[in-house]
Amino acid sequence: MPTLSDAVxxxxxxxxxxxxxxxxxxxxxxxxxxxxxxxxxxxxAIVLPGxxxxxxxxxxxxxxxxxxxxxxxxxxxxxxxxxxxxxxxxLALDRMNQIEDFNPVDRTVRCGPGVITEQLQTYAEExxxxxxxxxxxxxxxxxxxxxxxxxxxxxxxxxxMTRDWVAGxxxxxxxxxxxxxxxxxxxxxxxxxxxxxxxxxxxxxxxxVEATMQLARPPCDPAVMVLGVPDMPTVMSVLQxxxxxxxxxxxxxxxxxxxxxxIEHQGLTRPFETATEYYALIEFEQRTPEDLEQAMAxxxxxxxxxxxxxxxxxxxxxxxxxLWRLREDISETISRWTPYKNDISTVTSKVPAFLAxxxxxxxxxxxxxxxxxxxxxxxxxxxxxVLKPDGLPMEEFQRxxxxxxxxxxxxxxxxxxxxxxxxxxxxxxxxxxxxxxSDAEVALMKQIKQLFDPAGIMNPGxxxxx
Numbered sequence: 001m002p003t004l005s006d007a008v009x010x011x012x013x014x015x016x017x018x019x020x021x022x023x024x025x026x027x028x029x030x031x032x033x034x035x036x037x038x039x040x041x042x043x044x045a046i047v048l049p050g051x052x053x054x055x056x057x058x059x060x061x062x063x064x065x066x067x068x069x070x071x072x073x074x075x076x077x078x079x080x081x082x083x084x085x086x087x088x089x090x091l092a093l094d095r096m097n098q099i100e101d102f103n104p105v106d107r108t109v110r111c112g113p114g115v116i117t118e119q120l121q122t123y124a125e126e127x128x129x130x131x132x133x134x135x136x137x138x139x140x141x142x143x144x145x146x147x148x149x150x151x152x153x154x155x156x157x158x159x160x161m162t163r164d165w166v167a168g169x170x171x172x173x174x175x176x177x178x179x180x181x182x183x184x185x186x187x188x189x190x191x192x193x194x195x196x197x198x199x200x201x202x203x204x205x206x207x208x209v210e211a212t213m214q215l216a217r218p219p220c221d222p223a224v225m226v227l228g229v230p231d232m233p234t235v236m237s238v239l240q241x242x243x244x245x246x247x248x249x250x251x252x253x254x255x256x257x258x259x260x261x262x263i264e265h266q267g268l269t270r271p272f273e274t275a276t277e278y279y280a281l282i283e284f285e286q287r288t289p290e291d292l293e294q295a296m297a298x299x300x301x302x303x304x305x306x307x308x309x310x311x312x313x314x315x316x317x318x319x320x321x322x323l324w325r326l327r328e329d330i331s332e333t334i335s336r337w338t339p340y341k342n343d344i345s346t347v348t349s350k351v352p353a354f355l356a357x358x359x360x361x362x363x364x365x366x367x368x369x370x371x372x373x374x375x376x377x378x379x380x381x382x383x384x385x386v387l388k389p390d391g392l393p394m395e396e397f398q399r400x401x402x403x404x405x406x407x408x409x410x411x412x413x414x415x416x417x418x419x420x421x422x423x424x425x426x427x428x429x430x431x432x433x434x435x436x437x438s439d440a441e442v443a444l445m446k447q448i449k450q451l452f453d454p455a456g457i458m459n460p461g462x463x464x465x466x
Contacts, residue, residue, distance in 0.1 A: 113144025
């Protein structure tokens with residue numbers, strides 16, 4: 001494993017101070033990984049800058065000395081994008097967590113990359129506004145990491161991905177140069193929008209050091225319905241029915257297998273007595289009494305068609321939160337089975353056939369594997385989770401899951417979908433990038449990488465190898 005010279009360590013200490021250069025084993029383990037536990041973290045050191053100037057100084061030093069950098073945010077990623085397993089210097093952005101320059105007219109606010117997602121959501125609420133990008137890790141994920149992975153979550157059907165809420169970016173490139181991109185403008189057609197290249201680049205082009213984030217008006221009295229449906233094609237019929245008449249803020253799904261585990265392990269109650277193969281969770285605004293009347297009329301129509309077998313609707317914000325937990329607590333619940341996860345997508349209309357093909361190939365090969373499905377079906381994104389059988393050694397489970405990945409991504413390619421809908425490519429999926437991107441696209445990505453990062457120090461080995 002590469003080690004940093006005393007001269008480099010001394011210079012880093014001069015930049016951030018001795019308390020901000022960490023080398024203890026516990027710190028290396030904490031800051032050197034993400035949620036994947038894909039491999040053991042082995043960074044050389046952790047550095048915690050507190051300003052843009054310090055980030056620039058660190059990057060210039062790294063470029064001069066050929067030191068690989070891994071940017072680290074909330075470390076909630078699921079693709080190995082923040083894993084430092086080869087002696088890299090981890091650049092942790094936790095200290096750069098200021099929120100400032102709120103503009104009520106523009107509905108924008110400037111954030112440091114270390115701002116926690118929930119922190120921004122709370123700040124927006126205090127201003128009478130709303131930051132709509134939301135997901136289970138909102139309490140620990142950071143804005144810089146969200147932007148670097150173009151995080152999605154549970155409200156994409158209405159509000160889009162993170163990129164839709166980034167009005168401006170400041171980025172330190174691989175040469176240490178500071179770029180100020182878009183500067184909060186709503187309209188800016190003066191050449192290429194380099195901001196959009198940075199969003200979703202997983203730290204391979206530069207370090208995000210500041211973001212101007214757009215805020216929205218808050219939703220009006222959101223209500224949540226959970227509907228029991230007999231099969232996946234029926235879920236799509238329900239989605240089409242509701243979308244034709246209402247503007248939904250969310251449309252999620254999960255399987256009976258997922259619900260059963262959440263009920264058993266989280267102390268929650270079933271939304272209704274009838275057990276069905278799948279469940280749809282629908283959220284909508286109640287701006288007028290007619291909105292609730294419309295939702296109930298659509299529910300009754302779906303019942304008459306046999307598309308919905310049972311259902312319930314929240315009567316309060318507290319009940320709405322409890323119904324959301326049935327969906328949002330799935331990942332935490334199944335983590336005890338060390339699941340193999342895949343975050344895949346296709347166009348929404350193809351999801352039922354897509355899901356059926358994936359389940360068929362996995363079940364035929366490994367009938368002892370339990371499959372848990374859930375996801376943001378309103379935008380075509382489904383999460384495949386295969387639970388490790390208790391008696392199966394982890395090494396053998398990972399070997400078999402490698403076979404599963406190949407089969408699953410061949411299906412993804414056939415459906416012209418994505419091998420990574422919202423989690424990024426990182427280390428875990430770079431060998432499968434070709435299932436979603438052409439050779440010409442990958443070649444252009446590599447050329448862009450070399451322009452932004454000529455020394456090759458920015459999160460090397462993630463997304464692709466140069």
